[in-house]
Amino acid sequence: MPLLEVKNLQVRVEDREILHGLSLVVNKGEVHAIMGPNGSGKSTLSHVIAGKPGYEVTAGEVLFNGEDLLEMSPDERAAKGVFLAFQYPVEIPGVATMTFLRTALNAQRKARGESEFSTPDFLKKVREVAARLNIPQDMLRRGVNVGFSGGEKKRNEILQMALFEPSLCILDEMDSGLDIDALRIAADGVNALRSSDRAIVVITHYQRLLNYIVPDFVHVMSRGRVVKSGDKQLALELEASGYAQFEDAA
Amino acid sequence: MNVALAKTDSGRTLSDTFTLARDRLPGGGKVDELRQQAFESYERIGLPHRRIEDWKYTDLRVLMREVLPLAPEPDPAALARGAAALKLHAIAGVRRLVLVDGAFAPGLSQTANLENGLRIRTLREVLEGGESALQADLFATGNSDPMAALNGAMMTDGVVIEIADDIALPQPLHVVHVASAARPAAMFTRSLLKLGTGASATLVESYIAGEGAKSYQVHDSLIVSIGDGARLEHVRLVEDGGEAFNISSSAITLGAKAHFNTFGLTTGANVSRYQAVIAFAGEGSHVHTNGVNLLNGRQHADSTLFLDHAVPNCESREVFRSVVDDRGHSVFQGRIIVRPDAQKTDAKMMTRALLLSDEAEADNKPELEIFADDVTCGHGATTGALDESLLFYLRARGLSEKEAQALLIQAFVGEAIESIADDGLRELAISAARRWLDARG
Numbered sequence: 001m002p003l004l005e006v007k008n009l010q011v012r013v014e015d016r017e018i019l020h021g022l023s024l025v026v027n028k029g030e031v032h033a034i035m036g037p038n039g040s041g042k043s044t045l046s047h048v049i050a051g052k053p054g055y056e057v058t059a060g061e062v063l064f065n066g067e068d069l070l071e072m073s074p075d076e077r078a079a080k081g082v083f084l085a086f087q088y089p090v091e092i093p094g095v096a097t098m099t100f101l102r103t104a105l106n107a108q109r110k111a112r113g114e115s116e117f118s119t120p121d122f123l124k125k126v127r128e129v130a131a132r133l134n135i136p137q138d139m140l141r142r143g144v145n146v147g148f149s150g151g152e153k154k155r156n157e158i159l160q161m162a163l164f165e166p167s168l169c170i171l172d173e174m175d176s177g178l179d180i181d182a183l184r185i186a187a188d189g190v191n192a193l194r195s196s197d198r199a200i201v202v203i204t205h206y207q208r209l210l211n212y213i214v215p216d217f218v219h220v221m222s223r224g225r226v227v228k229s230g231d232k233q234l235a236l237e238l239e240a241s242g243y244a245q246f247e248d249a250a
Numbered sequence: 251m252n253v254a255l256a257k258t259d260s261g262r263t264l265s266d267t268f269t270l271a272r273d274r275l276p277g278g279g280k281v282d283e284l285r286q287q288a289f290e291s292y293e294r295i296g297l298p299h300r301r302i303e304d305w306k307y308t309d310l311r312v313l314m315r316e317v318l319p320l321a322p323e324p325d326p327a328a329l330a331r332g333a334a335a336l337k338l339h340a341i342a343g344v345r346r347l348v349l350v351d352g353a354f355a356p357g358l359s360q361t362a363n364l365e366n367g368l369r370i371r372t373l374r375e376v377l378e379g380g381e382s383a384l385q386a387d388l389f390a391t392g393n394s395d396p397m398a399a400l401n402g403a404m405m406t407d408g409v410v411i412e413i414a415d416d417i418a419l420p421q422p423l424h425v426v427h428v429a430s431a432a433r434p435a436a437m438f439t440r441s442l443l444k445l446g447t448g449a450s451a452t453l454v455e456s457y458i459a460g461e462g463a464k465s466y467q468v469h470d471s472l473i474v475s476i477g478d479g480a481r482l483e484h485v486r487l488v489e490d491g492g493e494a495f496n497i498s499s500s501a502i503t504l505g506a507k508a509h510f511n512t513f514g515l516t517t518g519a520n521v522s523r524y525q526a527v528i529a530f531a532g533e534g535s536h537v538h539t540n541g542v543n544l545l546n547g548r549q550h551a552d553s554t555l556f557l558d559h560a561v562p563n564c565e566s567r568e569v570f571r572s573v574v575d576d577r578g579h580s581v582f583q584g585r586i587i588v589r590p591d592a593q594k595t596d597a598k599m600m601t602r603a604l605l606l607s608d609e610a611e612a613d614n615k616p617e618l619e620i621f622a623d624d625v626t627c628g629h630g631a632t633t634g635a636l637d638e639s640l641l642f643y644l645r646a647r648g649l650s651e652k653e654a655q656a657l658l659i660q661a662f663v664g665e666a667i668e669s670i671a672d673d674g675l676r677e678l679a680i681s682a683a684r685r686w687l688d689a690r691g
Contacts, residue, residue, distance in 0.1 A: 052642050104644070
């Protein structure tokens, strides 16, 4: 059974149809890249999978381990192992990062019927992951993402990914706003999470990120559909020839 | 004695109540005269209504309708209910002073082994046999506000605390108002705290109810004078029963180079009003006044603060947060006056309301009256709902809708609660807020 199966998904936002019958299959252990021009529906796809309100699914289905994902609330999806690394992580003043991480982790564990993490185990785990991602301890004491640089915000997303151990990670434009050093640290963090029981979906506009996170499959989206799929070579072709060739195909 | 005819039916009932209660009200002579004046002031207006500007948002003729009769002296059963309620709201390491149904309860209070320089008497004692200057101080709230006047006329008991010069009181004083409320009744209490030059203290006031308490009315006043160089930390927790009314007034005066930090949290009572007049009488003093209202159902809570910058070089900060669910109604009125001599005044006021339902209401009324030209004054007010993008972020990380809301609400009120200097008291406020959040389910 595939980990994620998107079948003929059609999605509207207000009166506009954004996805026009998108299909995608992702298995455990795979890394997929979804590329496409601005407005092709990449972020919409990630939002619909994570359960963001405001999207109306008019046809199709999304199955996660064979279960109907669209029937679940965002928190149920998170507890089942869906993780979206946001393109623009929000700032939450007044909620310390550490408090947030612990509340979220324990909420997910509770939903799965697992015991809550003990404080020492939790702290040990956070420190370990934070050190690997070059996240200083004082950042963890600050409000969630408050005063963080673009790179720090993205690293904080990857920190959560490492902590929650989801089976499906969707990275929405992880490279936006990152310089080359920040990108490398973030990509190393993601690569460390590649595993045979986890799938990673990288959504990106540019091929550059895929030099660091090398995908098994590349899909090109245009006008709300996947118009071409291939291996990592496809990304390089795109870099050379651009997206224009696909605009008509869609 | 003669009592002028009241204008309303409820007022007439009250005239009788006042007449009937006279025997039980402590103090004769001058005190009796002052009571009479206070009652006459009250009667001229009666229960305040929306056409009185200060009470525009809290119309007691509609909300309260009548003043209930004076509560009877607590009997052993009432004291036992009070003691049980106290257990749930006990704070470690404080000196507890308890009023049950508006009467000082010596058996539940800790008045032994007073620190050097600390004097505690009951209001009753002071009104009956205290120094006349102190008796006059007890009427410091004046009669211009009808509810403060009514409280002055009817005050039955309370605590009178004096802290001598240069005494730093290590142990916080915890004044607890417990309503045993076997029957609907009103209690009229008034307390006074006097801090000498260079003294410092912490005062916590709690308003709680015994189990099964129904409708009751708390009418309370607090008079505080903070001497030169003195410091008072003040925390006020209104956790009255859901059918209760709590109408409290306070008058605080600061000398020079004095500090007053006050924090109020209202989660209880059906209708509550806290009106404070804070006056700077000496230069170089600081006031930080923070408040949080957490309301649901049909709760109504009104905080009306008046900061009187009468002298130069003083600083005041007001931070107020309200969270309103269901059909709750939160009112914040903040008036700052900077008098002509009060140059170099630095006064700021910020209020924010968070509305959790379409029918929730929050009214913010800031008023600045500035008569000096070299001052820094500002105010801001916002009202809004929880940010959907923050809620989604938290839910995408596994928090349920209620958990996500709770975390954001805690963060929203956090800035006001963080102002409490004492770790234990801050925890107390946080746990009271958490009780409210947990009760939301």
